[in-house]
Amino acid sequence: MDYVKEPKMRPVFPKRAVVTGGMPYGNKELHFGHIGGVFVHADTFARFLRDRIGEENVIFVSGTDCYGSPILEGFRKAKEAGTFDGTIEDYVRKNHESQKDTLDKYEISLNLFGASALGRAGEIHNEVSKEVFEGLYEKGTLEKLSSPQFYDPKFKCLLNGRQVIGKCPIQGCQSEKAYADECDLGHQYMPTELIDPHSTLSGLTPELVDVTNWYYKLEDCIPMIQAYVDDLRANSNARKFMLTTIEEFLKPPYIYVQKKFVEDLDALRAKFPEHDVIDDNKNSYTFVFKNLDDRDAARKVLEGLSINYRTGKTLVPFRLSGNIEWGVPFPEKEGLKDLTFWVWPESLWAPISFTRAYLESKGADKDEWKKFWNDDDAMVYQFIGQDNISFYGIAQQAMWETLGLKKTFLVPNNHILFMNKKASSSGSIKPPMAKDLLEFYTAEQMRMHFLSLGLANKSVSFDPQVYLPEEERNGADPVLKDGNLLTNVFNKIIRTCFYTLQKDFDGKLPNVAVSEDVIAEAKDAILTYEQNMYDHQFHKITYVLDTLIRNMNKRLVNNMRVADAEGNTELKAQVLVDSFYGIRVATALLHPIAPSGCEKIREYLNVDKRIYNWEYIFSTLTDLMDDPSNHEFKFLEPRVDFFKLHECQLAAKEQ
Ligand SMILES: [Zn+2]
Incomplete structure (x- = not known):
């Protein structure tokens, strides 16, 4: 009998697809990491899909993330320094145009590069934001919470998220900068937890005052997200490091206390609400609480005793609103008014707004976007940086489930380093701007190089020889x-x-x-x-x-x-x-x-x-x-x- 070799099973691609490439923030031009870490990969995949499943079946969108306190700050400073003259819309538009120009030069083939605050895409984004709020509200997944916000005693004003800097309270965090309720590595916490806060306006220690906002009850979503991760692990080619990163957040509320600060463990435990203690570490105890309220009560106990502690990663309520003037208007509900959307959540649904804006420009029906975002035979591929896994992989997927939307497929890349160091726009190593690289290399050379780095598996350094001093240039340019x-x-x-x-x-x-x-x-x-x-x-x-x-x-x-x-x-x-x-x-x-x-x-x-x-x-x-x-x-x-x-x-x- 002849041995017939089994034909190789070919992968099945969706009938229609959306590809997204992140949302570059509107306070600056694109640096090399935007292009090399996300856009080139997203574009290559979008172009492949067009060849593979038909051009008309693929929509590749991205856009400038226009709102939020860093932009307000950047605008304020530029005005103050006299380097910019115009409105905040002008300020964002200038950066948006520059970003778009860079994307064109790298041949990033977006169907639409929108802007969350500008033009028709901005108008549609306001509508979509309202729909998302109503959808989440109807399902009973939103709650009003009063939380402390920082207040500058000298300037007598509420401070926005970026106007307060301290140290991240998450155990083991290596970030250089922690803001009011998130650090630059994407950890989220309550402002009360921020260690050693300072106002960037006055340099003083800010006071905390209570402010009421809308939150999505993300803390209730641990079982849902666990099921999602289990499904991906068993049935998909999702990147394993992403699943691990997500799972780190799916633990009950922990508090870590160093043993040297605990004189009498039993006495301390008697003061805490119901909890368990894990004693598997030489230096510290881990206290495990049933819910966030219990953990908050325990934190008050520790603060009362002046005992230092750190909290563990867990899911916390996801803030949807804020009181920054420069934001998408938030619907008035239950007497809460004059709020705007916090920039992070609205940037998650901005790609839906951009898809709708694109389809509208093509004369499609208002609901056509659902064929791309929600049909069984459609897929949404989102290329993101590893720092954004918790937003896209947890907060977004949970809200999408509440809204009856299909979960998207995330493709997270590891960090692209510069000369072996992690460059970040806020850090001390300034990354080269993407445009500047084109003075030395062609777009095709850069595209080939960025794809070859293997960011799927690990963080990799980008070492363009032209940025080395002459005497350190050795052999051929690796780029x-x-x-x-x-x-x-x-x-x-x-x-x-x-x-x-x-x-x-x-x-x-x-x-x-x-x-x-x-x-x-x-x-x-x-x-x-x-x-x-x-x-x-x-x-x-x-x-x-x-x-x-x-x-x-x-x-x-x-x-x-x-x-x-x-x-x-x-x-x-x-x-x-x-x-x-x-x-x-x-x-x-x-x-x-x-x-x-x-x-x-x-x-x-x-x-x-x-x-x-x-x-x-x-x-x-x-x-x-x-x-x-x-x-x-x-x-x-x-x-x-x-x-x-x-x-x-x-x-x-x-x-
Ligand atoms: Zn952190």
Whole structure:
């Protein structure tokens, strides 16, 4: 009996998809981490999906996150320093335009790059925000809570979240900056927990006054989120480190107290509400409470005794409103008025607003967005940085469930470091702006490099040699390594094929079949690529392309040498047909990554866009020609590059 090898199962893609690339904050231009850590990956995936499931079935949206206290602060300071003249809308619009320009330069193919406060997208966002509030309110998942807010005793005003700086109270947190109720690593806590607070206005220790806001009862969602994580772990290719990060929050309320501060454990415990104690650590006790109220009561006890403590991660009420003037208006309800939405929650549903704005601009029905966000055969892929996992993975998924929306699929990347250090806009190492990199590298070189870093698995350093002092530059620039595959190897293959075709075959592709082994190798590359794309393993895609193109090059160079030496026209014809097939396959696979270069290849091959379409992915080049025997290629002049070097690299090469 013949042994029949089981065909490899191919992944199933949705019928329609939304791709989102985070919401860059509107107080500045994009730095390299926005592009290299999120947008290039999101764009590559969106472009792939368009080729794979049809352009009309994919909507790729993002936009400027316009509201919130850091923008208000930035605007206030810029006005004060006289570096900006205009309204706060003007201030945000300027940054928004600059962000959009950078995204265009990196060929990020957004269907809409909106802005939460500007234009039609901003208007729709106000409507959507109201709908979300009503939806959550109707389900009884909102509550009014009075919580302490910081007040500056000298300036006599309430301080917004960014106007207070202290140390993060979460056990083991390494953040450099902790604000009123969140640190720059995304931990959330109550303002009373912030350690050593200072007002950024007066430098004084601020007072706490009670302010009432709307909260989503996230603390009730532990079982729901646990079920979601369990489902992802069992049934999906979601990144494991994300599941671990989410699970860290799904613990009951803990308090950690160092043993050296506890003289009499029993006496202390007698003062606490119902709890358990875990004594599995040399230095500290862990007290486990039934709910947040009990933990708060215990904290008061500890504060009364002047005993230092830290709290553990757990789910806390998720604040929806605030009292910052610069925000989406919050609906008036139960006598609470003059509130605005807190910027974090409204940025979570902004991609819905942008999808609606985009579809409206295309003349679609008002409810069309649901076909993309909520249908069984649709998927929403959200590319995010690891710092945002708790917002998207917990708060958003819980609210979506309440609202009857489908949970989105998150693709979190690890940190992209700069010169081995974590660069953050608030930290001391200033990251290069994304635009500045384009003075040294082409967009395609940067795209290839960022994809190859493997941010799916770990944090990786971005080390562009041009940012090193001359004396520290050693060997080749690591950033150029991946792009060389295109600017060097692939360019050469294409040129050789065209020149041979023009010189020896009168510009007509010989009428021979592609070699079976070449077809088999290409098929294997296509299927591996498809699986890696499905798993969002972008660095593995660059390996597939590397192997495919280098093997193609070897075959071409070796066989051409033999064919020339032997004067073997038949062999030369075969090599040419095999190589043009290789070019056709590589062009389809490269299209999501280096679109401009691929368009240029297509122009010279003189075929239509079916070359990118996965319905035809196994077709040969001849299959794509309307009239193969009369097909004309575009004539290739000497020294044409399909994938370009940067001007400054050309200058260096000619020296
Ligand atoms: Zn923290």
